[in-house]
Amino acid sequence: MGSWRTRSLWTSRAGSPGEPEPLGGTRVADVVVVGAGFTGLWAALALVEADPALEVVVLEAKAAGYGASGRNGGFAMTMVGRNLHDLLRKVGPTRARATHLAMREQLHEIRAFCDREGIACDLQAPGLLTVSNGPEQDHRIRQDLEAAKRLGLDDLEECSGTQCRALVDSPRIRLGHFEQDCLLVDPAALCLGLREAARRRGVRVHEASPVLSLAETPTGVRARTPAGEVHADRAVLATNAYAAAVPALRRFLFTVYAYIVVSEPLDPGQWARVGWSTGVGVEDKRIMPHFHRPTPDGRILWGGRDAPIAFGPPDPRRDRDPRVFRRLEESFRWAFPQLADVAIVGGWGGPVCGTVNCFATVGFLGRRERICYALGYAGHGVAQSRLAGLIVRDLLLEQRTERCELPLVTKAPVPLPPEPLGRWLVGGAQRILQEVDDRQDDRPALARLALAALE
Ligand SMILES: Cc1cc2nc3c(=O)[nH]c(=O)nc-3n(C[C@H](O)[C@H](O)[C@H](O)COP(=O)(O)OP(=O)(O)OC[C@H]3O[C@@H](n4cnc5c(N)ncnc54)[C@H](O)[C@@H]3O)c2cc1C
The missing domain is CATH 3.30.9.10 (D-Amino Acid Oxidase, subunit A, domain 2)
Known part of the structure; x- marks a missing residue:
């Protein structure tokens, strides 16, 4: 796992994630989670906390925290969308307030969880x-x-x-x-702490187990890795940017x-x-x-x-x-x-x-509602991933909670224009915004135009 250690200051401080236990053979589970970053681990924890009898298997290509979760700035914030003004403008006062309060609650819960579980992640x-x-x-x-x-x-x-x-x-x-x-x-330490907390609750976390295919079957889903497969009732796709490999998600x-x-x-x-x-x-x-x-x-x-x-x-x-x-x-x-x-x-x-509109999204792939995804937090996923994990649980266990009414679920993602237009539009708008930022904001009208192109 040498490459894990060199991913960031945080992973180098953590030393080694430990010997992986790759998936081998065929396993049957209730839920298979793909990806052991914050999203996958919070979702797994939420599922077994709701029902300790659930068999949950997490499959991770590298090691827990290998992705953005082990490399970020470590800010767990209330922010959803670009900022509070943007949130209010896009979803209106009732849902903006509910979202902000839900995020505030996540921060308290993350802190309480770390205290309870003794997760030493230099939390301040x-x-x-x-x-x-x-x-x-x-x-x-x-x-x-x-x-x-x-x-x-x-x-x-x-x-x-x-x-x-x-x-x-x-x-x-x-x-x-x-x-x-x-x-x-310290996000890498938090991620490894979540992995251990999940294992203590009976979740099987198999690292060095890249999922080569995730497919629906007549009775559920099947996740295949190089040395094994998991047959489960449902799946969680928690692969962040790596989800671009899935054509239905690549659209937005x-x-x-x-x-x-x-x-x-x-x-x-x-x-x-x-x-x-x-x-x-x-x-x-x-x-x-x-x-x-x-x-x-x-x-x-x-x-x-x-x-x-x-x-x-x-x-x-x-x-x-x-x-x-x-x-x-x-x-x-x-x-x-x-x-x-x-x-x-x-x-x-x-x-x-x-x-496109800077909103994270939680939803199902396909009409049979067996594969749930949660992604799109851009640079604000440390705390949002916990909320997303709870929503994933609510959706998979068919519990229509208030969380399922939040914009993360109800605000449909904005599709990208077809290629190559999408690439030009998003890339072009991004370059304008960068220039406006670098010129110390002396062209706000241009910035507004570029932001409008991203909405
Ligand atoms: C430099 C940087 C700074 C940031 N700073 C902040 C910050 O300060 N605050 C904040 O809130 N957010 C920040 N973020 C964003 C935040 O880190 C992410 O939003 C969050 O970690 C996403 O978590 P995740 O679990 O969804 O994704 P990830 O942590 O990326 O996890 C996805 C996992 O899926 C695994 N995977 C991919 N494909 C497969 C497969 N086929 N089979 C099995 N596993 C697979 C990957 O190996 C990876 O471990 C930052 C991000 C970066 C990169």
Whole structure:
């Protein structure tokens, strides 16, 4: 599992995921889950917690956390869609409020679960500071604050530039808002912790077991791996960007590559130059934002900005991109000129699943409702995957809960235009947004046009 260890700072800290137990022979189960990232593991846990008698088998191509779940920034946030304003605009006040509250609940449940299960994932709850670095970003901060007010939510606190800079001292920050409900975790450790929690409840997790085919049979579904197969009543497809291999899903999803760089550990004098004493997670208000946070071993993690798009299944050769790393370092230097003596020492990336309107989606493949998929959180899946896992359970066990009325289920994904138009449209809009972001928002009309093309 050498390649697992080199996926990210988090997987290298975790060392080894342990010896895999590949699937061998034929196994019968109630549910087979494909993919052992957050989505697959939360779904498996939700299923056995609802009914401990269920036989659940998880099949993972590599190791738990090999995908985006072991490589992300570790921000578990309430965000669904692009931001709160976007959520309200797209689904209306009743469903936006219900979605936000459901997300808030996920954060509390993730924390409680880690406490109960003793999952050591360096979980912190320092809150999320969203900052503006330019006039158009000021506007977006105000839009979110107004949306929160309209929804009767009191969890976004307006912050002046001085208040923001007291939390993290970047001379570029103009103003912002603070939300207490945000966790920072070591995502690879969380993922391995979920795997072990699932195993303790009798879920069989077979790693090094890529599913070569998942097909409906007259009595259920069959998942084939190189050395075995699982016959199950139902299946969960939790393969994130890798789901682009499924033609019916390829109609509305694409792959987005997200990247992160990290600094060397800072010494106390260097930390004193940025403050950051509460360790708050920070995101800016670019359309394709930067996110940054301290790591448990005293580094600064700096990610976001470029998010190149591709069509078709992920290409592991794109997990590292020196050009994107250079651009991330450039923006780190821009934000923190006082840290010129802090070296950027590494970087990594990973594929996430994007959708045209930036909404995740949970639903069934095929009319027989035997295969349930959950994907499309783009860069906001750490907490959404738990909600998606619960929804998957509700749908598979035919329990029509309030969760099944949330936009993740009811908002149909926007289909991509046929090729090559889809590629041109999404790729073109993405390039315009990147340019607008890089020019510090001096062309908001163009940005609105490009965003409209993505909706
Ligand atoms: C650099 C980066 C930074 C990010 N930062 C954040 C953040 O700070 N906060 C946030 O909320 N989100 C963030 N995200 C997004 C977040 O990581 C994802 O949305 C989330 O992890 C998706 O989880 P998942 O389980 O759906 O997918 P994944 O974790 O990608 O899991 C899918 C799994 O399926 C397996 N698989 C694929 N094909 C097969 C097959 N045929 N058979 C068996 N197994 C298969 C893969 O090996 C993989 O392990 C970031 C992502 C990246 C890449």
